[in-house]
Amino acid sequence: MTMAAEAKPATLQGRTALHLFAGGLAGLLIWEVWARVLTKAVLGYPLEPAGLIDAIAQHRLGLSVPYLIREALHYGVGIVGYPVAYFVISRFVPRWPVVLDAIVLVTFSAGIAGLIAAGSFAPIHFIFWTAAVGLIATRAINRSPLIADAITWGNFTWFNALGLMAPVGGLSFYLLGEGGELSYMSFVGHVIYGAVAVWLFERLETGTGRD
Template identity: 30%
Template structure:
């Protein structure tokens, strides 16, 4: 059974949830490796999504948020929010895990840099520089690992 067929007709059950959580955890690990080990070589420093979270809370809610809380928000978004959006979208239409992953990665990147950044008082797409493209690469990796990992985990879990 292909992921396209599975996703469209899927019941959301314990196995589906477990497979998605496993895939999302793996995707966050891949993101962190990219953000902290590969991006610094490319752009001269790590990608720091917690800075975006801190700016969002400070500029929108007027609340200072510490590093641990910002990291928790980022992890919750990557473990729960984005994967839930992927599952909901592919219940309507899936293009296959690779295309779905690219769409998920691009959508999460645009949401973070194209919507959250400006709302947080930062430039649209963070000014379209090297950090913008590094973040896109990281989000594409994240999206592909979520969708590929989900297909694999779902197959393994039955």
């Protein structure tokens, strides 16, 4: 039986809301270390979600959003937005882990196929695709439904950021056109963020330490 198949509270109020936002905050704090410290050490520059917000505002509205507002939006999405989306999807969408895994698998594979068709496919893209697909496939051997579902949600937050929002901001699909390195670091960061947020929330909700 998966987490999605178990009975779960379907009302977002009181302690459930506090647990949800606590999970989002914990995941976001770890994301910040990954994005601003570790990614910078590896690539020479950090991941900047605020930059994506600015790209969307510039590309779609011709507006320049002040840095502090962009940062506030970033924290709002990480602590409140994504957790609330998880709550709604996990409580009301049947077989949601399968649906979200399929979305990530199909869209990212389509992005890689586009690189192949354009003649810009490189070994790093194959490694990246293998890592993403391999992570999705771990559900088949994962003995913990909670951890499997948490990983699925982490994957989906990456799809939302780079598969949806990046193109809206005039950037390439999954940022694959920028070489793939930044997209890979974002992939790892989003998986960690989303998985921690979901794992902590569900553990707090059950109060039993169940996996």
